[in-house]
Amino acid sequence: MSAPTRPGPAPGAADGDAAPALEVRDLSLRIGGAQILEDITFSVPTGQIVGVIGPNGAGKTTLFNLVSGVHQPTSGQVLLAGRDVTRVSITRRAVAGLGRTFQTSSIFPGLTVHENARLAAQVTRGRALSLVSRPRAGDAASRRADELLEEVGLAHRAGHRAADLPHGDKRKLEIAMLLATDPQVVLLDEPMAGVASGDVPGLTEVIRGLHRDHGCTVLMVEHHMEVLLGLVERVAVLHFGHLLALDTPEAVMADPTVQSAYLGESV
Numbered sequence: 001m002s003a004p005t006r007p008g009p010a011p012g013a014a015d016g017d018a019a020p021a022l023e024v025r026d027l028s029l030r031i032g033g034a035q036i037l038e039d040i041t042f043s044v045p046t047g048q049i050v051g052v053i054g055p056n057g058a059g060k061t062t063l064f065n066l067v068s069g070v071h072q073p074t075s076g077q078v079l080l081a082g083r084d085v086t087r088v089s090i091t092r093r094a095v096a097g098l099g100r101t102f103q104t105s106s107i108f109p110g111l112t113v114h115e116n117a118r119l120a121a122q123v124t125r126g127r128a129l130s131l132v133s134r135p136r137a138g139d140a141a142s143r144r145a146d147e148l149l150e151e152v153g154l155a156h157r158a159g160h161r162a163a164d165l166p167h168g169d170k171r172k173l174e175i176a177m178l179l180a181t182d183p184q185v186v187l188l189d190e191p192m193a194g195v196a197s198g199d200v201p202g203l204t205e206v207i208r209g210l211h212r213d214h215g216c217t218v219l220m221v222e223h224h225m226e227v228l229l230g231l232v233e234r235v236a237v238l239h240f241g242h243l244l245a246l247d248t249p250e251a252v253m254a255d256p257t258v259q260s261a262y263l264g265e266s267v
């Protein structure tokens with residue numbers, strides 16, 4: 001593993017006076033006659049990992065879309081480190097330190113693993129992705145790509161076409177590309193989706209490293225409960241667009257309201 005680029009605080013050791021890394025206040029989204037999210041309020045202190053669960057259609061992806069700026073809320077606010085970014089573009093939120101992976105892979109399938117990482121390494125704050133500059137072995141972006149791939153355990157796949165990677169390695173590559181932008185807050189949307197069971201522990205460790213080695217604050221939607229509960233400090237439960245609970249995994253699992261919301265589903 002390469003040296004951490006930005007040592008983070010111990011889990012849960014956020015400074016009581018500091019603004020939370022991420023905060024949403026009374027966040028609502030109405031589309032046509034449908035209330036997709038209603039008055040969602042919570043905060044994530046710097047360095048925490050928080051899971052987001054809820055039945056299909058509960059509003060998890062929509063919440064991520066509002067936090068990352070894909071959608072504008074009907075009302076309410078999104079704050080990053082105390083700064084109101086509700087009306088700020090996706091790009092400027094990324095510059096402000098917000099990184100996101102999607103349910104569907106966002107890598108360039110025709111490029112090699114190293115070329116993908118190198119492109120991400122070219123992105124520095126406030127600068128656009130450049131497809132123009134040709135890779136030179138040993139240039140700064142190539143060296144950074146080497147480090148990133150080493151960090152997520154993909155160095156041995158550097159020359160492989162990204163399209164040929166198994167799902168678990170695609171997710172690792174996406175995380176390597178996220179790390180290139182030195183994010184402070186990371187949104188992970190179902191990172192384990194489609195990942196073979198044998199690859200789950202390795203990917204779990206890479207996600208843990210985001211938090212432990214880089215001090216990233218992480219909000220992750222995940223249906224794989226065993227993985228989620230092994231990683232997160234708190235769990236937010238969405239149900240029909242409402243925040244039903246936000247507590248430790250143990251408290252959430254024991255909450256009768258959550259149990260009844262999941263009636264018929266194993267929580």
Ligand SMILES: Nc1ncnc2c1ncn2[C@@H]1O[C@H](COP(=O)(O)OP(=O)(O)OP(=O)(O)O)[C@@H](O)[C@H]1O
Nearest residue numbers: 031034036054055056057058059060061062063238
């Ligand atoms: N652009 C849209 N227009 C109308 N309805 C929408 C739109 N986007 C989402 N919805 C609805 O909002 C609700 C929440 O959707 P969302 O995708 O956020 O749920 P989810 O919790 O992520 O579900 P899943 O676990 O299946 O991914 C769903 O009923 C969905 O049909």
